[in-house]
Structures are given as structure tokens and as C-alpha cells.
Amino acid sequence: MFVILWEFDVKQECEEEFTLAYAGSGTWARLFGAAPGYRETRLLKNVSAPLRYITMDVWQSREEYEDFLEAKREEYQALDEQCAGWTSRERHLTSFETDGI
Secondary structure (H helix, E strand, O other): OEEEEEEEEEOHHHHHHHHHHHOOOOHHHHHHOOOOOEEEEEEEEOOOOOOEEEEEEEEOOHHHHHHHHHHOHHHHHHHHHHHHHHEEEEEEEEEEEOOOO
């Protein structure tokens, strides 16, 4: 399994749009859902900093995620640009592979 974690500081006035796009059934998950290796997305809200969120995207393997990025690069970039204005900060925290553990 391959897991990717992203952290976002969301602008207060954009929180509803952000959560609709990044939730487990949101726009990002629907885009990922076209790929056979995609498993799920979880949206986590920080309890001490309520405008800070983490997304956890789960894929069957790193290779399937990379294949998705290659095949859907334009759609991915277009959606990323659409969502960019909703946050004041976005950063890739880390990625994990669980195979063989």
C-alpha cells in the first residue's frame, strides 16, 4: 500500500469549498477514483487549529499512483489550480509504503 499525506491551511471564507473538494467523496477522490489502484481519501481536521487539514490518499501501490499521475497529469494540474486559492499554505508532508512491513 502507498499513502500520501498533504497538509493545508485553509482560508476561513473558503472552508466549505475546500472540504467539498478534498473530502473522501469530493472532487479529488472522484478524479482518483478513475484509477484502478486508488483505494480511498480521508480528510482530517486539526482540533487545535481548525483551519488546518490533512489529506490521506491511499493507493494500492506507488507504481499505480505514479501511473495515475502520468495518465491524468492535465486533469490533476487543472484541479490543483482551481483549488489553490482556497488555502494560504499547502505542503506535502510525506509518503509511506507499507508493503513488506
